[in-house]
Amino acid sequence: MSHAALRKSLLAWYRANRRDLPWRRTRDPYGIWISEAMLQQTRVETVLDYWPKFLQRFPNIAGLAAAREEDVLAAWSGLGYYRRARSLREAARAIVEKHGGEFPRERESVLDLPGIGPYTAGAVLSIAFDQREPLIDGNVARVFSRLFAIDDCLGTPKSERRLWDLARELLPRSQSPGDWNQALMEFGALVCTPRAPRCEECVLATHCAARIAGRVTELPRPKARPAVLDVELEVLIVRRGGSWLIEQRPEDAARMAGLWELPTREIGPATGLFRARWQPAGLFTPGREVGRVRHSITRHRIDVSVREATLAKRARLPAHFAWLRPRAESQLALTGMARKVLAFAN
DNA sequence: AAGCCGGGGTG
DNA sequence: CACCCAGGCTT
Structure with a gap:
């Protein structure tokens, strides 16, 4: 032609x-x-x-x-x-x-x-x-x-x-x-x-x-893809009134830097995507699992265990924690996973 | 040249 | 599930 x-x-x-x-x-x-x-x-x-x-x-x-x-x-x-x-x-x-x-x-x-x-x-x-x-x-x-x-x-x-x-x-x-x-x-x-x-x-x-x-x-012949990695997470729902406790990712994080998420730690083998333990230690008392959520971030397939949790008595929250008020989600840079878990927990 | 970054729709 | 989407940046 x-x-x-x-x-x-x-x-x-x-x-x-x-x-x-x-x-x-x-x-x-x-x-x-x-x-x-x-x-x-x-x-x-x-x-x-x-x-x-x-x-x-x-x-x-x-x-x-x-x-x-x-x-x-x-x-x-x-x-x-x-x-x-x-x-x-x-x-x-x-x-x-x-x-x-x-x-x-x-x-x-x-x-x-x-x-x-x-x-x-x-x-x-x-x-x-x-x-x-x-x-x-x-x-x-x-x-x-x-x-x-x-x-x-x-x-x-x-x-x-x-x-x-x-x-x-x-x-x-x-x-x-x-x-x-x-x-x-x-x-x-x-x-x-x-x-x-x-x-x-x-x-x-x-x-x-x-x-x-x-x-x-x-056609077209696709390019090779990197292997998929499985990630297991525990995410905490900590309520105060109608608000949820959220945590800001470090500004120098490799991914989603500065974005807000629910308190999160990796349960399975460490990938570096999320922190390995709660910081500071002893801050939370995890409660019952309220459900599981699936999510994916680039090549990572994430299995999230969503738990209710309470704050330790007289807990001093570090500055990178905050309370997310109801209906304030749209004004904040939440990760997609945080939005998904919040929608689920609601 | 290869690896990395989010999240979701689709067959 | 696998694939890939009106890509670009870093190593």
């Missing part, structure tokens, strides 16, 4: 099938940037809940730059990959410092911002500024690897180079590059899906190398 015919078919499909997503209703680079940061490794359905609230809370670059980090984390709470939130704020501050508060239009300047890599740079520049910049995300990688029967494992330098070369080559000259990039991603999300792709309704099927070779289900 000629590039021209390919573009025509896919753009026609996109015009007829594109979802009406809220961030597709704006041309504001700030809103588009926020959506792209949220969408990193995160499903559209999840972002639908967070994007409007985040924009209401931090309406523009200056507002985000002036915000306290804990407030940005609170708005991000539950989305995961919390470095994205910190980077967003840092990048907003850099834009105020170096670019007069206006989102930069030069690719190199955009790539200099923390949290923005090749994908996000291409997305914001093409969608917000109509620049002829390509992008590769998980969807586009899958579409291309099938369309052109690329055998190399995803993630290798060879396949990366090939994918970006293709993306650059296919980018239309006379049509909106933002629409084209979004058409590719939308097609991957709705038709050329990871499993059970809808080849019967695929407008590119007759020209799909994988389809012609009968290899759709074996």
Whole structure:
């Protein structure tokens, strides 16, 4: 299929099938940037809940730059990959410092911002500024690897180079590059899906190398995944009035730094994800188990034993403890696991 | 190049 | 269950 015919078919499909997503209703680079940061490794359905609230809370670059980090984390709470939130704020501050508060239009300047890599740079520049910049995300990688029967494992330098070369080559000259990039991603999300792709309704099927070779289900070749680790935790429900005792993770923690969680310790083999014993010792008297909760954090599969507990008499709580008042959850940067356990215990 | 970061939906 | 999602950063 000629590039021209390919573009025509896919753009026609996109015009007829594109979802009406809220961030597709704006041309504001700030809103588009926020959506792209949220969408990193995160499903559209999840972002639908967070994007409007985040924009209401931090309406523009200056507002985000002036915000306290804990407030940005609170708005991000539950989305995961919390470095994205910190980077967003840092990048907003850099834009105020170096670019007069206006989102930069030069690719190199955009790539200099923390949290923005090749994908996000291409997305914001093409969608917000109509620049002829390509992008590769998980969807586009899958579409291309099938369309052109690329055998190399995803993630290798060879396949990366090939994918970006293709993306650059296919980018239309006379049509909106933002629409084209979004058409590719939308097609991957709705038709050329990871499993059970809808080849019967695929407008590119007759020209799909994988389809012609009968290899759709074996492409793309996935990259090897790290082994899963099992973690066993004990989490305490300590009530005072209607409040719950919560504990802040250290600022220098490798993961979820500074976020709030319920008092937690690892029961099984230590992974370093959570502390090994209650701190300080003797503070809690654990009571009965009220239930178990399953959770996962990246490659860790977590089995949580939720226990009621009481504080020792005349306990002196260290400063990293606090009481979470009812209905104050939304204003605090709780971990997703803490939200899950609280919802369960309620 | 490989490992790491959250959390959840889906087949 | 396994897989992977509008990735980026660090080593």
